[in-house]
Amino acid sequence: MINKVVPLAFLSFSLVGCTIIPGGGLSTYDKHVVEETDGGGPISSRVSVYRLTPKLVNQLKYSQVVPAGKSNAELANMISQYQYRIGPGDVLNVTIWDHPELTIPAGSYRSSAEAGNWVHADGTIFYPYIGKLKVVGKTVSEVRELITQRIKKYIEDPQVDVNIAAFRSQRCYITGEVNSPSEQSISNIPLTLIDAINKAGGITENADWKHITLTRNGVEQRISLYALMQKGDLTQNRLLQNGDIVHIPRNDSQKVFIMGEVGESQVLKIDRTGMSLTEALAKAGGIDEKEADATGIFVIRSTGIPKDSKDKNAPVANVYQLNMQDATALVMGTEFELKPYDVVYVTAAPIAKWNRLIDQLTPSITNFNDLTEGTLRVRNWP
Numbered sequence: 001m002i003n004k005v006v007p008l009a010f011l012s013f014s015l016v017g018c019t020i021i022p023g024g025g026l027s028t029y030d031k032h033v034v035e036e037t038d039g040g041g042p043i044s045s046r047v048s049v050y051r052l053t054p055k056l057v058n059q060l061k062y063s064q065v066v067p068a069g070k071s072n073a074e075l076a077n078m079i080s081q082y083q084y085r086i087g088p089g090d091v092l093n094v095t096i097w098d099h100p101e102l103t104i105p106a107g108s109y110r111s112s113a114e115a116g117n118w119v120h121a122d123g124t125i126f127y128p129y130i131g132k133l134k135v136v137g138k139t140v141s142e143v144r145e146l147i148t149q150r151i152k153k154y155i156e157d158p159q160v161d162v163n164i165a166a167f168r169s170q171r172c173y174i175t176g177e178v179n180s181p182s183e184q185s186i187s188n189i190p191l192t193l194i195d196a197i198n199k200a201g202g203i204t205e206n207a208d209w210k211h212i213t214l215t216r217n218g219v220e221q222r223i224s225l226y227a228l229m230q231k232g233d234l235t236q237n238r239l240l241q242n243g244d245i246v247h248i249p250r251n252d253s254q255k256v257f258i259m260g261e262v263g264e265s266q267v268l269k270i271d272r273t274g275m276s277l278t279e280a281l282a283k284a285g286g287i288d289e290k291e292a293d294a295t296g297i298f299v300i301r302s303t304g305i306p307k308d309s310k311d312k313n314a315p316v317a318n319v320y321q322l323n324m325q326d327a328t329a330l331v332m333g334t335e336f337e338l339k340p341y342d343v344v345y346v347t348a349a350p351i352a353k354w355n356r357l358i359d360q361l362t363p364s365i366t367n368f369n370d371l372t373e374g375t376l377r378v379r380n381w382p
Contacts, residue, residue, distance in 0.1 A: 049319045056320075057335045072234035075192070079239060083139045084188040087169025087242075088123055091116040092135070094147060097159040116165040129154045140164065140188075164188060170242035174200040177207035177248045186242055193238045194228060196246060208251040209272060214238060215245040226272065256338050258284040260346035261292035270340065277322065278333035280344055287324070287346050296347030297322040301339060 050056060086092070093116045117125040123136025130150045135143050144162040151158045170186035179201030184191065193214065203209055209225035221238075225248075228236035240246070254270040263285015268275065277299060281287060287294065299320040320336070323329055338344070348356075 043316060046313060046316045047319055048315050048317075049321060052320050052322045052329075052332055052336065054332060057332050061335055061337065069231070070233045070235050072237060075234065075237055075239060079190045079192075082190045082239070083141075084164070084167075084186070085137050085139060086119060086135050086143065086164070088119050088121050088136060089168040090119045090164055091166035091168065092119065092125060092143070093117070093161075093163050093165045094125075094127060095161040096151065096155065097161070099155060099158075119169070172196065172240045172242070172244040172246065175245065175247045176212075177204040177250055178202065179204060184240075186240065191240045193223065193236075193240060193246060196240055197225070197248075203248055206250050206252075207272075208249045208254055212246065212248045215247070216241065216243070254340050256280055256340070256342045256344060258344045260344075261288040261348050261352070262286065262346050263288065270338065275338050276334045277336040277338060277344065278330050280338055281333070281346075284344075291348055291352040293347045293349040293352075294324040295321075297324055298345045298347070299336070299338065300343040300345060302341060 117127065119125055119135060124132045124134050126132055127147065130147065133143070133146060133150070135146075138146070140162050144160050147162065148158055148160045151160065164187075167185045167187040171183050172186060172191070173183055174196050175181050178197060182200050184196055184199060197203065203225065207225075209229070210227075212223050212225055214221040214223055223236050223238070224233070225236070227233040238244075251269060251271075255267050256270065256275065257267055258280055259265045262281065266284055268280055268283055277297075281297075287297070299322070301318050301320070303315050303317060305314050305316060322333060322336070324333075
């Protein structure tokens with residue numbers, strides 16, 4: 001009789017237990033589960049695993065290294081030939097020597113910008129004896145020559161000087177993580193990207209200086225200030241033009257995820273100089289020496305498949321495995337550079353998994369023994 005009672009009691013306890021276990025849940029058995037129909041295989045078949053070796057670490061490292069000290073002959077040539085083109089809103093100063101009556105004096109209370117010749121919306125200025133002159137799109141030298149030719153009718157051998165008193169027609173914009181986001185005028189002095197950022201007070205602590213954007217005529221260019229400022233790669237510099245928008249984003253996307261058997265699972269932000277695998281593990285409190293499997297330290301990295309890719313079997317991730325049974329392997333970890341959205345996962349040792357299973361079973365076994373002992377006492381009660 002006792003043998004029949006025990007299984008019955010255990011079955012009743014199991015059925016009742018399913019309805020009184022605390023916490024919510026989500027069951028899929030009674031729901032419509034959408035199966036994959038695009039022909040793609042399971043994710044495990046689309047993941048490549050690489051064991052980290054000194055050779056592989058070097059290959060990965062040098063594929064990411066920015067060449068140092070690259071020159072930019074094209075930029076140097078553009079700067080050497082640069083000439084400012086006059087636009088509507090600019091103010092010109094026109095001086096004809098020995099003829100002060102043709103030059104409006106600035107006076108004590110008027111700046112040269114206020115006393116000069118304003119370039120109107122139609123691109124013209126007015127000058128005595130000459131009338132309207134079309135100056136928009138021209139350089140200062142071209143305007144000087146134009147006025148000289150026109151004024152010859154009235155003045156013998158005129159000595160004409162033209163300069164720009166105020167640059168108001170052209171500007172660029174520096175936005176994002178700089179200390180002083182600003183609108184900056186394009187003038188007769190060539191304005192490069194690095195000059196504009198310096199004028200804006202430099203980048204802030206939270207700037208992502210590896211992924212800034214330059215938008216010109218609706219087209220975005222990706223530029224690395226890290227390569228320009230840290231490595232001297234002058235090909236990253238640009239000569240700014242009217243309407244350019246330079247945006248320095250925050251480094252919020254520069255993060256990695258540390259999970260598994262570490263001191264504390266967390267999200268870490270990659271700083272300006274980058275972050276190595278060893279550095280990330282150290283910031284997370286190191287691996288748990290009692291629970292972690294030292295052979296199972298993995299870096300999971302997305303391959304970044306385009307959304308419109310038609311290859312349903314293309315690899316979705318690469319996994320890099322570091323074996324830390326020998327602590328000297330941490331040297332390789334210091335040379336392995338993490339990328340944004342990498343997942344560092346430290347697996348549990350087999351004995352740790354077994355101990356957790358036992359820990360989960362112990363309360364149930366204890367409760368079952370208490371229940372069966374109670375049942376036996378009831379059955380033997382006189």
